[in-house]
Amino acid sequence: MSRMLVIESSARQEGSVSRQLTRRLVDAWQARHAADTVVWRDLAAQPVPHLDADLLQAWMQPADQLSTPQQQALQRSDRLIEELLAADVLVIAAPMYNFMIPSTLKAWFDHVLRAGVTFRYGANGPEGLLRGKRAVVLTARGGIYAGGPQDLQEAYLRQLLAFIGIHQVDFVHAEGQSLGQPLQQEGLDKALGQLAALG
Template sequence: MSKVLVVESSVRQEGSVSRQLTAEFVARWQKAHPQDQVTVRDLARDGVPHLDADLLGGWMKPAAEQSAAEQAALVRSNQLTDELLAADVLVLAAPMYNFAIPSTLKSWLDHVLRAGVTFQYTAQGPQGLLQDKRAFILTARGGVYAGGPLDQQEPYLRQALGFIGITDVTFIHAEGLNMGGDAAEQGLAKARKQLEAVA
C-alpha cells in the first residue's frame, strides 16, 4: 500500500479547474490502486502562514528558549513535513496566478523544505533526502505557457522538489482556459488525456 499526499492550492472551491483535475486524478488512482491511502491538504481551507520569525525561531532555537508562538509554528511545520515524509506519491494542484504558483503553495514549500529533515548540507553541496518519491503536478492556466519564457511554474517547482530529492516529476498542464473559442475545451481535453495515461 502506498500513501498519496494531495496538496490543493486553488483559492476557489467551486469552478476550479485544478480541483477538477485533482478529483479526476484521485478517482483514477484509487481505481488502479484501491489499497492506497489518500490524504488531502487544502491550503485554501486550512491556510499555511508565510515564513516568518516565529517559524525560524522554532527551527533554530533550543526548545527551552522558544516562545509559545515559535513552538506553535514548529508544531505546524512538523505536521506538514511529516505528511510529506510519510507520502510515497505527491500530487500538487497548482493554478497559475500572475505567472507563478499561488502564494499558499509557496508557503507550504517554505514549511517543508527544511535543512536536516528534507535536505541536508554536505561537503558537495545540498543533498535531497526524499529520493524515493514520485510527484504529479496538475496546473491550470488561462494562456499557453508550457516550455516558454513566461512559464515560471514548472521550472520553479522542478527546482524546489529536486532540491529535496524528488526528481521523478510529471507535469500535466491544462492551458488556454481563458483564450475563448475551443481553446479551453482543447486544453482541458489534452490535460485529461495525459492524466488518464499516468493515473
C-alpha cells in the same frame, strides 16, 4: 500499499480546473490502487501562514528556549513535514497566478523545506533527503506557456522538488483556460488525456 498526499491550492472551490484535474487523477488512482491511502490538504480552506520570524527562530534555537508562538510554529511545520515524509506519491494542484504558484502553496513549501530534515548541506552542496518519492503536478493556466520562456512555474516547482530529492515528477498542464472556446476545451482535453496516460 502506498500513501498519496494531495495538496490543493486553488483559491476557488467551485469551477476550479486544477481541482477538477485532481479529482480525476485521484479517482483513477483509487480505481487501480484500492488499498492505497489518500490524504488531502486544502491550502485554500486551511491556509498555512507565511514564513515568519517565529518559525525561523524556532528552527535555529534549542527547543527549551522557544516561546509559545515559536513552539506552535515549529509544531505546524513538523505536522506538514510528517505528512510529506509519510507519502509515497505527492500530488500538487497549482493554478498559475501571475505566472507563478499561489502564495499559499509557496507558504507550504516554506514550511517543509527544512535543513537537516528534508534536505541537508554536504561537501558537494545541498542534497535532497526525500528519495524514492514521486510527484504529479497539475496546473491550470489562462494562457499557453508550456515550454516557453514565460513558464516560470514549472521550472520553479521542479527546482523545489529536486531540492528535497524528488526527481520523478510528471507535469500536466490545462492551458488556455482564459482564451475562450475552442482553446479552453482543447487545453482541458489535452490535460485529461495526459492524466489517463499516467501510470
